[in-house]
Amino acid sequence: MYEKEYVRGSILDRNGNTIAFSQKPGGTRTYSHPYAFSNLVGYWSKIYGTYGVEKTMNDVLVHSDCGNRDQEKRGADVTLTIDAALQEQAYKDIKKYKGSVVVMNAKTGELLALASSPTFNVTEIEEKWKEINEKEGVFFSNAYQNPVAPGSVFKLITSKEIIEAGIEKEEVEDTGSLKVNGQTIRNYGGKAYGSIAYREGFVKSSNVYFMNRALKLGGLRLYKTGRSFLLGEDISLDFATLHSNFDLKDYEDNIVATTAFGQGETLVTPLQMAMITQSIANDGEMLKPYLFKSVVNSKGKITQEGKTEKLVKTMDADTAEEIKEVMKEAGESYGLSEVGEQGYSIAAKTGTAERGDGTNNAWLVTFAPADDPQYIIVANRLKTTEIGKTLAPVVEDLYDTLFDHE
Template sequence: MNTPIRRLGVVISVMFLSLLISTTWVQFVSAGSLNAQPTNSRTLYKEYGADRGPIKVDGQAVAESKQVKDEYKYLRTYPGGALYAPVTGFYSITYGTTGLEATENSLLSGTADQLFYRRLSDLLTGREPSGATVELTLNAKAQKAAWNALGNRKGAVVALDPKTGAVLAMVSRPSYDPDRLASHDGAAVKKARTSLLEDSSDPLINRAIGGDLYAPGSTFKLVVAAAALENGYSVDSQLDGPASLDLPQTTKNLSNDEPGNCGPGDKVSLADALKISCNTAFAKLGMDLGASTVRGEAEKFGFGQKLSVPLAVTPSSFPAELNEPQLAQSSIGQYDVRVTPLQVAMISAAIANDGVLMRPNLISKVLTSDAKVVEQPSPERLNQVFSSSVANDLTSMMELVVQSGTGTRAQISGVDVAGKTGTAQHPGQSPDAWFTSFAPANDPEVAVAVVVENGGGLGDAAYGGTLAAPIAKQVMEAVMDR
């Protein structure tokens, strides 16, 4: 009789032990992976039911959470709309996070290590937990001016504070309405995202820092000019500037945008070559300097470097292997040279800041919900690109561009502006129009880069000086309160 009872006891003990092990495994060992399951509705409700901190520009929320009467409690909304969407990104229960919503997620959600004591205080006092406020460096007036000036044309605008690296404007068009992706209506969100993905104009791409990068056109001549000034040339050095440059190793020649040579006797000074944007002079100069010298100068400006602002920036590039004709084309910003508008703004910013390139940054400070500072990034030097004397020479040359060269439409009454135009050619397409500048030239407050894709509707008549320069002017005026 005792034997069957003992056997039953063993079976029951094994069952209890199995139950204990299984529950322990679920509650402790597998808890993390189970919580991370995208289908775990309880986790979703917990995450999206939190009071997420706002993203602000000049004290006004461009992204914020509002209480709603559904299972998620809070809905992410975007008062900044399409104007700020490429920067803020979106926060979606269906597709996750993008933009600053992704890079600053731990701060906005309140889970960052920096907010530990705040979370502990909330727990002890019974306060409702809330995320941190992320304040941006963007200047609302400059952002709006860039958006309006670019209009319905494809392209991007970036403005920087040359002395600190603060991003004052970052506009990419076309853009999108992030509210459509933050909705709690899953079917509507999927439909909106599908529509955006199928849109050939790629509205989800932040053209200012990524996507298919641009050929910089003649704005790259600033890099070649800097290399020349660092290698024995002066603003008065005479360059070869014929109407057509005979390229070695090929039967094709390189010509200027405007027919004819760039100066008497096919000669032109470095300063005048930049002022009138002489292709043949800079192509020949690039070949004389050599590929390694030009590439090295580009790298000092940040080419090839991975940057986080904290949005990830696609590195700009200068080709690794070049023959002489390819080097000539690259020296005028063509062939396989590729840049972001942010990179072009960084070129002007370094010149404006006595040759010192500051690290670009979008975050001004991070605050708790009761306005205590959690983070406040300090300006950070990225590189000493060249000496202040080289910067002064480049500034004087760029001033000539705006005073009497190809960039006169960027002139601002009572303010000295330094700038450079660019018109980047594409086979079978209208050119991209570029302009980069800074102002005031003697004590810069803002450096700008503007690109308008495919001629902005003007076709082959589009030039950087006519199309992009007026946009840059309006952004500079907005920053300077002109």
């Protein structure tokens, strides 16, 4: 009934740019970014219904409950926290491979980009429905709906455990491999780093170091540390529910050891890794990401407004500061470029998770400026032979845009 009487409300980006709009009741929906937003904003179709933001916010888009007696009845307009130009740029940076990019404001929790590939042309949803559905993963955002093995970016979590236990200065002899329950587990590339403590173990991403420390402290402590970042919990956001897997079985040594460097049974989305990184950048306070900036009815009244909300305290500020410092050092060791006109440095951690089929999940989690974090960028590439460091150009490109436009 409402669709026959009301012009469907528009979806806008944070700067007021139109992403989706209609011109008449039940009329064709027009999308200004047909690929970059398709698995986030989704679609409205007379034949196939709604998906994405179009579905989540359908009730307010389809009509505006404000007693409007004007000749043209309009649904409410929904404004996202997303920057459309940044979203488009992020999509172009990753569209050639399977993966995603998350950009978040470190101080507020606003989501500035949630780009995923593969995707589809939303303007062809009705004429090419069968063809689109034959493509694997196009209706499933890799940014927030697809938990995968994190690899060494999980060392951010194990780092908290090590620092809080006060053992970060103890040295471990890294011979390149560690035998656990009869299983030989190696560093990436089989490299041996000799006698190392936490800082060098993090920067060089020694699996042996992190396995040794996790086994010393025990599986229960690692489990509690992971849970402090909400791993294994369903996290309800204003547009989706995040899922992850975090299971240390019966704390068997081989599971504890491999979990410590992000293999094991752990699966996590890039958005949740962005939240974990944000909590470190924000002195231990994890903020709740949000996508909806405001809802405005046809009379111009704001009926819903997004706000910054603290989700959980993951660690104290001193622990966060230690991890920030080693991430800054790691970023320098990766050769990440300085970004923006001010030449800000990027704090970072790479990850390369083996999938068991000869391919990897490549990860790069970052924040910048390293000395005063304003933004979080997390990028991943799935089913690749590349390593996490190869995502550096994507991250540097987006930071340059963020800082040059401030």
